[in-house]
Amino acid sequence: MSHQSTYEPKTGIERWMDQRLPIIRMAADFSTFPTPRNLNYMWTFGGILTICLMIQIITGIVLAMHYVPSASEAFDSVERIRRDVNYGWLIRNVHMVGASMFFFAVYLHLFRGLYYGSYRAPREVLWILGVLILLVMIMTAFMGYSLVWGQMSFWAVTVITNLFSSIDSVIPGLGTSIVQWIWGGYSVSGTTLNRLFSLHYLLPFVIAGLVVLHIWALHVPGNNNPTGLDVKSSSDTLPFHPYYTVKDGFAIAVFMLLFMWFVFFAPDYLGHPDNYVEANPLATPPHIVPEWYFLPFYAILRAIPSKLGGVVMMISAIVILAFAPWLDSSLVRSTKYRPIYRWFFWLFVVTCIALGYLGSKPAEGHYVMWARIFTAYYFAHFLLVMPIVGIIETPRSMPRSITESVLGNAAHKSGAGSPSGATAAPEKR
């Protein structure tokens, strides 16, 4: 923990505990953690994502009590959950919509980090842990989708596991061996489903572990903030509680409104009708498309003419994020003060959305050409724009401190900014 602990054990039990496992001290330090006073609502997604993970784990554990991971029973058991389990339809909808909401929030969280330069020193490890969480989330969501054992589930597993066979073009035979090892046979079968279920139950706990590290790595350098400036004095910060607990709380409630809208009024809107048709190894659906949150990566996969090349690029599209701290050459963190880069940032956002759209379309005609153009920009953004723009652009004038950015220049000089935020400020009621 980077900030000086102000916790003082008051009771005997607290003192006893503090000398053995200072867990009460940790909770107290969390609530007094000095947090920049200027965080906007884009900073509420950390809390929202924690809630998302908890919802997925709790609903998932209940679903696993009723789900049967076998080729002949899986689809039936999902239908039984929808029809015969008490409130099974609700638990299932929450888990299904929850996956989409989790990715929606994680992508906003990620774009916020990119916009305000939260990946830059000294937060590289925090950022890389985030990229790892995204990677494990992708694996978990993919495996979870396969468990429904509908047509899209089955064919998505077939397509994605088959990607490993592209290794055959480097070492003949190795790719095929890996694919058969993953399948546990010569085709996608109940054996495959069973191991996907086992891993789908395991990986969320891996995510939870990574989240602990992510939060630990956050509490060492502290939060970034919209100005990208370092915290310089105590007037730059507020204690996490109550200022950010209440702000996060409000954001979580608003997020839940969106979440529950989908759960109750459009539960299947984000899914594909074909997944309500039981898996059939003999009938390929006309268009195999993944869930919306994988579409940009799917577009990159199909944009590359070689199979191995496509796989490598698709994985690189995520891995390259981890290198952002060293690719960005700018002197300032926040894009707010970067007149040229901000245009490229929004172009990058458009690129990701366009790739998502293209991923949902068949790989033919115009679509392929556009997918290639946007794929090229996706990588150029990291490999060219980030290093070059940082060198050629002159940042806008910046406030001298976080306090000045909030209270303005005059306020800063006259010392109107109360010295240490709430603890010292008299309550205005």
Place this chain on the structure above:
Amino acid sequence: MKTFLTHRLAPAARLATRLLAVSILAMPFVGGFAHAAGDAIKIERQSWTFGGLNGHFDRAQLQRGFMVYQKVCADCHGLKRIKFRNLSQKGGPEFSEAEIQSLAATFKIQDGPNDAGKMFQRPGKPFDAFPSPFANEQQARASNGGAYPPDLSVIAKGRGVSTNAPVYLEPFLWLKEIVMGYQEGGPDYLYALLTGYVAVPSYAKKGDKLVKLPPGETAPGAVQCASVETVDGKDVCTPLQKGMQYNAAFPGHQIAMVAPLADKRVKYTDGTPPTLENYARDVTAFLAWASDPSLEHRKRLGQQVLIYLLITALLLYLAKRRVWARVEH
């Protein structure tokens, strides 16, 4: 109030302007995709009582729809995930317990083995599921000219429609559908399919192009095509195969199922006109219920949950303002 406007709404307005600017900038890039959509089939949207945020089933319609299913569809299509008791449950057709008892008893259910190790037949009970008309897929195909009549338990969720809108309109349509709680793509498709048995369209040849003629019209040298595909700038006609029916809504337009419904095919007792459209609408509503028996409960609970969350959000917002009023921000 002034601080609220400047502090809270201004950043939101700025973000909105930026997003708008970005989407306008992006339009020339994505505009090109609009034409590549091909000749997707247009499915007309119907108005259903169970659509929208306050949707509920029409009991009489579900009961009529069940009658159509039983008298027509059940000859070939199973309903294996529905149990007889479901028909008397709340939020469904809500037949009486007695009606369900006697309905179930009309079915022969295989049970066993008994104490002698033999399988035996017994009359159905409310807890039994609808027995499927064929013992297995092979038998079903053998009796249907090679085609497999799918089980209808989740058919209304297993089918859908696409928006087929130009790409720059699509986001607005998605937003509209999400706000309206549109989940009736499957029923819209089923209705279009059941009413989509029309004459095979005729095409007149104009050079390499095939021009669709209005229904009923003919021209010298006209050809009948189930579908037309453009290959290397030349239109290629796919005629209707033997044993197949033309259907306007079915992908590829060639379906093995013979038109199942026609006017006066089933006798209605409640005064509803016995027309093809009414049969199609009623049986589709019944299948929509079969796919989603908890629909009414879901929507009702949803309203309560959203009101609860709205109040929670409001209280948290007020708490947030109060707490943050202690510091300048």
